[in-house]
Amino acid sequence: MFRIPGMDCPSEEQMVRMCLADAPVAALKFDLAGRRLAVDHGGDPAEILARLVPLGYGAELAESRLLADGEAQVATLPDDAAEARVLRILLAINVLMFVIELGAGLWARSAGLVADAMDMFADAAVYGVALYAVGRAARYKLAAARLAGVLQMVLALGALAEVARRVVTGAMPEAAGMMGVSLLALAANVACLVLIARHREGGVHMRASYIFSANDVLANLGVIAAGALVAWSGRAWPDWVVGGVIGVLVLAGAVRILRLK
Numbered sequence: 525m526f527r528i529p530g531m532d533c534p535s536e537e538q539m540v541r542m543c544l545a546d547a548p549v550a551a552l553k554f555d556l557a558g559r560r561l562a563v564d565h566g567g568d569p570a571e572i573l574a575r576l577v578p579l580g581y582g583a584e585l586a587e588s589r590l591l592a593d594g595e596a597q598v599a600t601l602p603d604d605a606a607e608a609r610v611l612r613i614l615l616a617i618n619v620l621m622f623v624i625e626l627g628a629g630l631w632a633r634s635a636g637l638v639a640d641a642m643d644m645f646a647d648a649a650v651y652g653v654a655l656y657a658v659g660r661a662a663r664y665k666l667a668a669a670r671l672a673g674v675l676q677m678v679l680a681l682g683a684l685a686e687v688a689r690r691v692v693t694g695a696m697p698e699a700a701g702m703m704g705v706s707l708l709a710l711a712a713n714v715a716c717l718v719l720i721a722r723h724r725e726g727g728v729h730m731r732a733s734y735i736f737s738a739n740d741v742l743a744n745l746g747v748i749a750a751g752a753l754v755a756w757s758g759r760a761w762p763d764w765v766v767g768g769v770i771g772v773l774v775l776a777g778a779v780r781i782l783r784l785k
Contacts, residue, residue: 530581
């Protein structure tokens with residue numbers, strides 16, 4: 525049993541699951557309200573703790589005992605064929621929305637839409653890498669997730685550079701275009717989240733995909749709100765702000781994945 529004071533939301537639960545993906549673990553039981561995690565595992569508890577500490581959530585060992593014969597739970601194996609089908613659909617949705625958002629962002633002179641388009645492209649890369657990982661050993665899944673994190677980081681820096689360029693040029697975005705395209709992207713991302721939610725207990729590659737999709741929904745809502753503010757105020761700064769925030773969110777997601785051991 526571990527106490528993890530900084531673990532109080534589902535995204536942090538997913539980070540812990542990814543961190544322990546290739547550890548000798550039979551079962552995990554999360555208590556987010558109590559900030560506690562029960563782990564059925566083989567080996568020394570210190571090895572599990574050594575994986576949790578780098579996450580920065582303040583993990584510490586509360587207690588440890590041997591399980592009686594038959595007491596440990598058995599982890600459910602993922603359905604590789606079902607995962608692959610879902611990932612192909614997610615890949616197609618994100619590639620299509622990248623093309624639509626990038627074109628619309630350039631037409632509407634919106635840094636927020638361009639940043640969100642790059643986020644869509646990064647997700648497409650995540651799903652493509654995850655397709656490679658389906659059915660492979662845990663070390664390959666972790667390597668695939670890290671590659672996705674590198675792609676996220678490169679595209680996040682590109683999005684932030686585009687925001688800086690828009691600030692320098694002072695281009696006024698088209699508010700109606702921002703909101704309309706972002707509503708379409710929101711519908712696409714909600715569909716992605718629903719599809720992948722049933723597979724979030726799978727390998728590290730699937731949990732990485734779930735984290736990225738959840739962040740995308742928040743990003744779409746931010747672009748819609750920014751479009752409304754641009755229309756109300758007649759100023760471009762809300763678009764610049766949301767573009768910068770999306771870039772930072774993508775960068776933070778990349779860092780979280782790259783920190784996995």
